[in-house]
Amino acid sequence: MAQSRRRSGRARIRAERSFSGGWDRHVRSQLTFGSDIRVSDLAADSLAEREFELSPGQTEPDGTISRHSSDQNGNPQCKLKLRALLVEDEPADVELALRALRDTGLEATADVAQTGDEFAELVRKNSYDVILADYKLPGWNGMESVEILRREGLDIPIILVSGALGELTAVECIKQGAADYVLKDHLARLPESVRRAMREKKLRQDHKRSQEELARSNQELEQFAYVASHDLQEPLRMVATYTQLLAERYQGKLDSDADKYIHYAVDGALRMQKLVQDLLAFSRVGRQGMALESTDCNTVLEVALSNLKVAIQESGAVIRHGLLPVVMADVSQLVQVFQNLIGNAIKFRGSQPTLIQVNAEATAKEWIFSVRDNGIGIAPQQTENVFVIFRRLHTRAEYPGNGIGLSICKKIVEQHGGRIWVTSEPGCGSNFQFTLPIKATIQHR
Amino acid sequence: MKTPREILMVDDNPADIDLTTEVLARSKADFHVNAVNDGVEAISFLRRQGKYANAPLPDLVVLDLNLPRKNGCEVLSSIKTDPALAKIPVVIFTTSQASNDITRSYNLGANCYLRKPGNLPEFIAVVQSMAQLWLSFASLPQREKR
Numbered sequence: 048m049a050q051s052r053r054r055s056g057r058a059r060i061r062a063e064r065s066f067s068g069g070w071d072r073h074v075r076s077q078l079t080f081g082s083d084i085r086v087s088d089l090a091a092d093s094l095a096e097r098e099f100e101l102s103p104g105q106t107e108p109d110g111t112i113s114r115h116s117s118d119q120n121g122n123p124q125c126k127l128k129l130r131a132l133l134v135e136d137e138p139a140d141v142e143l144a145l146r147a148l149r150d151t152g153l154e155a156t157a158d159v160a161q162t163g164d165e166f167a168e169l170v171r172k173n174s175y176d177v178i179l180a181d182y183k184l185p186g187w188n189g190m191e192s193v194e195i196l197r198r199e200g201l202d203i204p205i206i207l208v209s210g211a212l213g214e215l216t217a218v219e220c221i222k223q224g225a226a227d228y229v230l231k232d233h234l235a236r237l238p239e240s241v242r243r244a245m246r247e248k249k250l251r252q253d254h255k256r257s258q259e260e261l262a263r264s265n266q267e268l269e270q271f272a273y274v275a276s277h278d279l280q281e282p283l284r285m286v287a288t289y290t291q292l293l294a295e296r297y298q299g300k301l302d303s304d305a306d307k308y309i310h311y312a313v314d315g316a317l318r319m320q321k322l323v324q325d326l327l328a329f330s331r332v333g334r335q336g337m338a339l340e341s342t343d344c345n346t347v348l349e350v351a352l353s354n355l356k357v358a359i360q361e362s363g364a365v366i367r368h369g370l371l372p373v374v375m376a377d378v379s380q381l382v383q384v385f386q387n388l389i390g391n392a393i394k395f396r397g398s399q400p401t402l403i404q405v406n407a408e409a410t411a412k413e414w415i416f417s418v419r420d421n422g423i424g425i426a427p428q429q430t431e432n433v434f435v436i437f438r439r440l441h442t443r444a445e446y447p448g449n450g451i452g453l454s455i456c457k458k459i460v461e462q463h464g465g466r467i468w469v470t471s472e473p474g475c476g477s478n479f480q481f482t483l484p485i486k487a488t489i490q491h492r
Numbered sequence: 493m494k495t496p497r498e499i500l501m502v503d504d505n506p507a508d509i510d511l512t513t514e515v516l517a518r519s520k521a522d523f524h525v526n527a528v529n530d531g532v533e534a535i536s537f538l539r540r541q542g543k544y545a546n547a548p549l550p551d552l553v554v555l556d557l558n559l560p561r562k563n564g565c566e567v568l569s570s571i572k573t574d575p576a577l578a579k580i581p582v583v584i585f586t587t588s589q590a591s592n593d594i595t596r597s598y599n600l601g602a603n604c605y606l607r608k609p610g611n612l613p614e615f616i617a618v619v620q621s622m623a624q625l626w627l628s629f630a631s632l633p634q635r636e637k638r
Contacts, residue, residue, distance in 0.1 A: 281587055284610045285507050291612030292511070320610050 129245070131157045132169055134180035134189045135208075143234055144179055144208055151238040163187050167195050175203050177241050182209035182220070193224045202251065204244035208237065272330040276323045283323060287316040318449070325451040328383075329436065332458045337377040344371035344416075347378060348405060351385035355393065362393045364401035371407045372414050374483045380459045385418070387452040388479050392420035394446055397474070413465065413482040424473040433469060456481070496524040497627045500550035502534040502567060503527065503585070504559055508608065512554070512585075515619040521628060526550065531562025535570055538577055550580060552626050555602075557586040557593060565600060572601030579633045581626050 131148075135141050141159055148155045158173065160166035161184065169175075178196075180189030189207055196203055204226040212220070217228045226244040229237050290312040298306055348368060352359065359366065366389065374381075385405070392403045404419045425433060425440065432438045436454035439446075460467045460481045467481035499516070503509050509527045516523045526547065528534050534555070537544045553571065557564035564584065571577045581603040586593070594605050606622060609615045626632075 280610070284587065284608065285505075287610055288511060288612045288615055289507065292514070295612065317611065 127152060127242075128154045128156075129176040129241070130173070131155045131241075132166070132173075132175045132178045132203075133157050133159045134161075134166060134178065134184065134192055135159060136161050136181070136184050140181070140208075140231065143231075144237060147234040147237045148241065153238050153241060160192075163191055163195065166192050167199070170196065170199055170201055170203065177244060178203050178205045179208045179237075179241075180205055180225075182207055182212055182216070190220050190223060190225065197224070202248060204241075204248050206237070206240050206244055208234075269330050269334060272326055273334060276327040276330065279323050280320075280327075283316060283320050287313070287320055290316055322449045322451075325449055325455070329451050329455050329458065332380065332455060333462055337380065337462065339375050339377060341373055342376040342378050342381060343373050344381070344407065347371075347376075347381045348385055350382045351389060354382070354386050355390055358390060358393050362396055362401055364393050364396065364403055366403045366405065368405035369407065371405070371416075372409070374414060374485075376463055376483065377459075380463075384456045384459050384481065387456050388418040391452060391479075392418060392422055392477070394448070395422040395477075396420070397422045397476070409485065413484050415480055415482050417478055417480045419476065419478040421476040424475055424477050425469060425471040426473055427471070430469050430471060434467065496522040497552070498548045498550045499523055499525050499552045499554060499623075499627075500534065500537060501525055501527045501554045502529075502531065502559065502564070503554075503556040504529045505556070508556075508585075511615060512619050515616050516623055518616075519620060519623060521623070523623060523627070524548075530560040531564065531567040533561075534559075534567050535562065538571065538574075538580075551632070552623075553580055553582045554585045554622070555582055557584060557588055557597070565596060568597065568600045568602055581630070581632065583622055583626065585622075 131145075133141050133144065135144075141157065145155050145157055158169055158175075160169050170178075178192060180192050182189045189205075189209070193205055196205070205224070207217075207220055207225050207228045208231060209228070210231055212228070220228060226247065227240040229240050290309060294309045294313055297309070345368075348371060352366060358364075389403060389405070393401060399421060402421050405417070406419075407414050407416045409415075429440055433440065434453050434457045435450075437450040438454075439448060439450040457467050460483070464484045465482040467479070469477055469479045471477040501509055501512060503512075506529075509525070513525045513527075516525060526537065528537050534553075536542055537547050538550070538553075540547050555564050555567060559567070564586070568582055568584070571580065571582055578601070582601070584597045584602045584605045585608060586605075587608050588594075589607055597605050604622070604626070606618055609618055
């Protein structure tokens with residue numbers, strides 16, 4: 048405790064001496080007002096990169112542990128070192144701000160920038176934990192530093208430390224990206240504001256990190272699905288063809304149990320084959336880049352219908368469609384969307400003659416496509432589930448399938464920058480709708 | 493008596509060789525399937541080297557792409573650049589659907605590229621069509637005596 052008190056005492060003296068040495072404009076921006084010289088040596092090591100834990104004692108680089116300092120009320124405060132950049136033309140205000148921080152255990156080393164150029168140079172050269180900016184400065188205002196940070200791609204919290212700005216200006220500054228606004232008359236608020244801004248920055252960084260982590264693990268999973276399904280095909284082909292050969296050669300020559308078992312084996316192998324193929328198709332969407340081109344949806348529908356020819360003939364389904372637009376899309380993927388949606392409409396048909404209507408209408412920004420049927424429909428609580436991979440609402444005996452089709456549709460539509468959803472009334476039919484942007488804005492992966 | 497049509501099948505999967513042989517045995521025409529399991533063996537067979545000194549010159553080569561030691565494309569290239577072998581029709585019979593495999597095979601002189609189907613009915617149809625086309629319907633150059 049004694050050691051820490053002595054050190055902070057020395058720091059205060061050092062800082063004061065710096066100011067008493069006069070305020071030369073040339074050296075001003077390069078001066079480091081250190082509360083502790085070792086701190087400034089360390090300052091480049093961004094605080095945010097170290098664990099920002101408000102632990103009661105922190106290990107110093109030399110292995111000593113700094114204990115709590117106390118504020119005026121004797122409350123223990125956690126000692127934190129940070130490197131600040133002050134955008135300020137009043138030396139006295141700089142010292143006041145630093146003192147306010149120091150009083151609560153925030154040991155700040157500070158550089159000072161007075162012009163936009165100085166500011167840009169300093170943020171480029173050094174890494175700062177926080178920026179304390181006055182609003183009104185000769186020739187520029189502190190908010191311009193927000194723009195400079197944005198241009199430099201830096202995420203450093205800016206706290207406006209200023210005289211009264213008026214509510215509108217203050218709100219506008221926050222909107223533009225200032226983390227907080229502290230009145231020079233209420234500098235006691237500054238330490239908490241700094242602490243909060245740094246906590247928020249840490250949260251932002253953690254969030255970004257976990258987003259990146261998620262994207263990476265998703266990509267790995269897709270890669271795995273692709274490799275697994277690809278390599279599964281070859282052994283599966285053996286199982287499928289040879290169980291079929293067994294069936295062909297020995298059907299009716301063994302006993303009825305043998306016939307049944309062989310049938311199970313053949314059926315299982317063929318289903319697994321279909322599953323692996325569909326999984327492969329699912330993982331291909333997004334893995335292979337899209338070939339975006341001007342695509343006539345009328346042609347796309349024609350291709351999809353011709354692929355479904357057998358199912359259409361067998362079911363006697365009638366498919367009507369309006370005039371469909373030309374969009375920017377990957378043709379084969381869009382064919383797949385129509386084919387899966389219409390194929391489902393046929394598969395889940397009701398007792399009355401099957402009627403499927405395909406239409407498109409334009410809003411200001413997007414086309415809304417609809418595939419409406421008069422089939423068995425979907426219970427309202429299931430309308431989101433149907434797009435989840437492997438999710439099936441019926442037994443295989445009722446309706447065959449593996450629950451991949453609609454998840455492929457969703458993936459394709461979203462990759463094209465659209466949305467897909469379904470509205471339905473059980474027993475009356477379903478209406479699957481999806482959007483595609485009128486101006487193709489593509490979501491890059 | 494008519495001599496059987498000689499087929500050289502190059503495939504490292506015995507199950508595919510057996511299945512192809514089984515399917516060809518069902519057809520009325522008289523086929524004889526010679527099977528080797530890698531690319532080096534295939535070339536030895538075609539050039540009648542070593543244990544293949546008495547091997548017949550095949551009427552058709554059925555070639556997988558993914559082979560040990562010497563892959564299908566290398567075998568294909570050796571056949572099509574050898575004046576003694578170049579006119580033998582080569583059918584690529586593989587699981588690969590990669591478009592670069594297809595293009596490369598035709599560029600190297602493959603006569604036909606067929607994907608191995610995943611189920612028996614299609615497998616039978618493909619193998620029978622292949623044999624019928626290349627060994628019955630197609631007019632091929634006169635065989636040289638050897």
